[in-house]
Amino acid sequence: MHLHKYEKIWLVFGIVSLIVFLSVVGVSAFSQGHTPAGGMDTIDPKKVNETAPFDNPGVTQLDDDTYQVAIVALAFGYTAPDLKVPVGKEIVFKVTSTDVVHSFTIDNTKVNMMVVPGRITTKSYTFEKPGTYLILCNEYCGTGHHMMYTEIEVYEE
Amino acid sequence: MIAVQDRKLALWNIGVAYVAFLIGTLGGLLQVFIRNDALQLPAWLDYYQILTAHGVLLALIFTTFFIFGFFITGMSKSLGSFGPKVRLFSWVGFWVTLLGTVMATAMIIAGEASVLYTFYAPLKASGFYYVGLALFIIGTWISSFALVGHYRVWRKNNKGQLSPLFAFMTITTIIMWIIACLGVVATVVFQYIPWAFGWTDTIDVELSRTLFWFFGHPLVYFWLLPAYMAWYVIVPKILGVKVFSDSLARLSFVLFILFSIPVGFHHQLTEPGISNFWKFLQVVLTFMVIVPSLMTAFSMFATFEIAGRKNGGKGLFGWFTKLPWKDIRFTSIFIAMAFFIPGGAGGIINASFQLNEVVHNTLWIVGHFHITVGTPVAMTFMGLTFWLIPYLTGRKFTKSMKVLGLVQIITWSIGMVLMSTAQHLLGLLGAPRRTAYSGYNDHPSAMDWFDGLLTNHVTMAIGGSILFVSAMILIYIVVMTMFLSPKAVEPKDMVDFPMAESDMSRTPKWLENWWIWIGLAVLLILIAYAIPLSHMIQHAPPGSEGFKTW
Numbered sequence: 001m002h003l004h005k006y007e008k009i010w011l012v013f014g015i016v017s018l019i020v021f022l023s024v025v026g027v028s029a030f031s032q033g034h035t036p037a038g039g040m041d042t043i044d045p046k047k048v049n050e051t052a053p054f055d056n057p058g059v060t061q062l063d064d065d066t067y068q069v070a071i072v073a074l075a076f077g078y079t080a081p082d083l084k085v086p087v088g089k090e091i092v093f094k095v096t097s098t099d100v101v102h103s104f105t106i107d108n109t110k111v112n113m114m115v116v117p118g119r120i121t122t123k124s125y126t127f128e129k130p131g132t133y134l135i136l137c138n139e140y141c142g143t144g145h146h147m148m149y150t151e152i153e154v155y156e157e
Numbered sequence: 158m159i160a161v162q163d164r165k166l167a168l169w170n171i172g173v174a175y176v177a178f179l180i181g182t183l184g185g186l187l188q189v190f191i192r193n194d195a196l197q198l199p200a201w202l203d204y205y206q207i208l209t210a211h212g213v214l215l216a217l218i219f220t221t222f223f224i225f226g227f228f229i230t231g232m233s234k235s236l237g238s239f240g241p242k243v244r245l246f247s248w249v250g251f252w253v254t255l256l257g258t259v260m261a262t263a264m265i266i267a268g269e270a271s272v273l274y275t276f277y278a279p280l281k282a283s284g285f286y287y288v289g290l291a292l293f294i295i296g297t298w299i300s301s302f303a304l305v306g307h308y309r310v311w312r313k314n315n316k317g318q319l320s321p322l323f324a325f326m327t328i329t330t331i332i333m334w335i336i337a338c339l340g341v342v343a344t345v346v347f348q349y350i351p352w353a354f355g356w357t358d359t360i361d362v363e364l365s366r367t368l369f370w371f372f373g374h375p376l377v378y379f380w381l382l383p384a385y386m387a388w389y390v391i392v393p394k395i396l397g398v399k400v401f402s403d404s405l406a407r408l409s410f411v412l413f414i415l416f417s418i419p420v421g422f423h424h425q426l427t428e429p430g431i432s433n434f435w436k437f438l439q440v441v442l443t444f445m446v447i448v449p450s451l452m453t454a455f456s457m458f459a460t461f462e463i464a465g466r467k468n469g470g471k472g473l474f475g476w477f478t479k480l481p482w483k484d485i486r487f488t489s490i491f492i493a494m495a496f497f498i499p500g501g502a503g504g505i506i507n508a509s510f511q512l513n514e515v516v517h518n519t520l521w522i523v524g525h526f527h528i529t530v531g532t533p534v535a536m537t538f539m540g541l542t543f544w545l546i547p548y549l550t551g552r553k554f555t556k557s558m559k560v561l562g563l564v565q566i567i568t569w570s571i572g573m574v575l576m577s578t579a580q581h582l583l584g585l586l587g588a589p590r591r592t593a594y595s596g597y598n599d600h601p602s603a604m605d606w607f608d609g610l611l612t613n614h615v616t617m618a619i620g621g622s623i624l625f626v627s628a629m630i631l632i633y634i635v636v637m638t639m640f641l642s643p644k645a646v647e648p649k650d651m652v653d654f655p656m657a658e659s660d661m662s663r664t665p666k667w668l669e670n671w672w673i674w675i676g677l678a679v680l681l682i683l684i685a686y687a688i689p690l691s692h693m694i695q696h697a698p699p700g701s702e703g704f705k706t707w
Contacts, residue, residue: 002404003405022440029437035510037429039429099706100279101277107603108587117279118701121429134602137589138589138591140273143706144706145591
């Protein structure tokens with residue numbers, strides 16, 4: 001098959017940039033742990049409120065440097081009492097839904113998690129700045145979708 | 158001129174497409190005014206109902222019917238008139254697709270299906286909405302098989318020959334479409350319909366999402382490939398040159414069969430149930446489509462340069478000024494291509510694994526598909542409309558229509574630049590997509606989003622209004638060229654189908670051996686999906702009951 005010389009140069013340039021680019025993304029993901037929200041845990045969507053950790057939603061300190069935040073999303077809000085976490089510590093968010101698909105998205109951060117009934121989504125994040133952050137749902141969930149939000153307070157120790 | 162019966166078939170498809178376009182763009186206009194709190198809807202109408210109609214009618218109905226109108230015309234032109242069987246099945250396909258469309262649209266209007274065009278379970282619409290969607294897909298399959306039948310007859314009568322480029326590309330697109338639809342048909346027929354009618358109690362949500370996105374990403378290539386066909390086959394003829402390279406064009410198309418399907422996970426990067434390894438593998442496969450895209454970009458600019466130099470353009474860039482900028486058939490498609498440069502770059506950002514968290518489900522995504530399907534694809538279709546309808550009706554494309562066409566293209570571009578730039582920037586700041594007006598109880602960071610020079614509700618509303626004006630101009634052109642413009646009697650007034658010559662003498666025969674490409678596509682799909690999908694099924698949680706939250 002005939003390829004023009006300039007076309008060969010163009011394609012080689014494109015393919016090499018593609019390899020470089022994917023390597024950067026891959027190394028960042030798998031050797032530095034920069035992976036998106038996810039998780040393989042399942043849960044019975046009808047028994048969320050009696051299943052750990054969602055039987056006791058909110059903030060739990062796991063050890064000196066790690067906190068867990070368990071959240072249940074439902075139309076149109078989050079059952080999470082009084083979310084307050086310290087700055088500079090690893091926060092492990094665990095979120096599930098008792099009804100439809102939602103998201104758990106914290107504005108101005110990289111926490112952007114799809115919440116799927118029957119599944120537990122996990123994301124670990126460390127806040128760098130104190131303040132009150134807006135949490136909102138960015139997956140359409142019904143008439144009140146745009147009213148679904150809450151807040152998290154990040155305090156300095 | 159193609160056979161009268163084939164013209165009628167194509168015109169009906171295009172007619173339905175533009176009815177959907179009319180209602181869909183009206184929905185878009187309402188949305189920008191609801192979002193900036195300038196418009197209160199009456200109690201019987203809901204923002205999300207309009208949003209569902211806007212998405213379904215423009216992204217699914219307008220595109221699909223237009224594409225079939227274009228395919229039918231081009232297949233009849235390049236392979237000869239349809240036989241009676243091909244014609245019959247094309248009509249059956251058209252009516253089944255239309256029946257599905259009407260059923261789904263009726264459910265949306267009745268407020269029984271405000272589930273958006275992604276219809277994620279366990280939002281539960283009326284069962285007839287899903288039946289409508291299934292009929293829609295089955296209808297497109299019937300129409301597709303009719304065209305495949307036409308192609309097979311041609312192959313039988315022309316043994317050992319490569320088919321014309323237009324036919325080759327049509328068949329490529331159809332093969333990709335049929336394989337892609339298997340995912341959505343599986344979920345709708347085996348999961349949604351039994352569940353929506355109450356024959357089963359629960360649905361596996363993550364599985365339904367995965368099957369949907371098996372279809373959802375190649376769907377965008379089903380829109381894009383017909384636009385690419387116009388770029389490869391129509392544009393060179395308008396410029397007065399041949400197709401740059403026949404083999405290159407065919408190779409780039411078959412690569413789309415391979416790399417547009419096993420990539421759906423890149424729409425599911427931030428959700429549970431799929432491990433990082435499989436997400437990343439599909440990210441890598443996603444980026445493979447960059448290769449045929451770069452090939453296409455090269456071919457296009459090579460074609461432009463050859464044409465410009467032929468017209469006397471000199472120097473490194475002199476050819477650029479010698480392109481036929483006053484020809485609306487060319488200018489429209491050129492602008493469409495220009496929009497695809499930021500559009501494609503945005504797509505690379507979206508699919509970049511962890512980077513997706515920054516933009517997922519924000520207004521950025523809305524901005525992205527308005528400068529991909531909303532302009533490169535839609536404006537290419539507009540550019541085709543300007544000659545396709547007069548060609549089919551035998552009417553003139555008058556001087557005043559040419560001027561109006563130019564106004565329409567320019568207003569669409571301006572409106573889209575304003576609206577999509579605002580949407581991209583708002584999304585980067587964090588503003589979510591698919592929401593009615595909300596300030597989140599005047600939360601300061603939500604207030605900040607809309608406080609910028611470009612990132613405010615006004616920019617989006619101005620952009621949306623200009624787009625609507627542009628859409629109405631187009632509807633006027635469609636109505637005129639379809640029913641009212643004077644008939645072309647003189648040969649100079651006849652509008653032609655510009656189909657470029659393509660030199661096949663150096664094109665290898667294996668490019669048209671479909672079993673190679675279907676086989677490789679199936680292999681890649683198995684590699685990308687077999688293990689994660691079977692894991693998802695074997696380790697499924699208890700299913701979800703349906704909810705009607707609207």
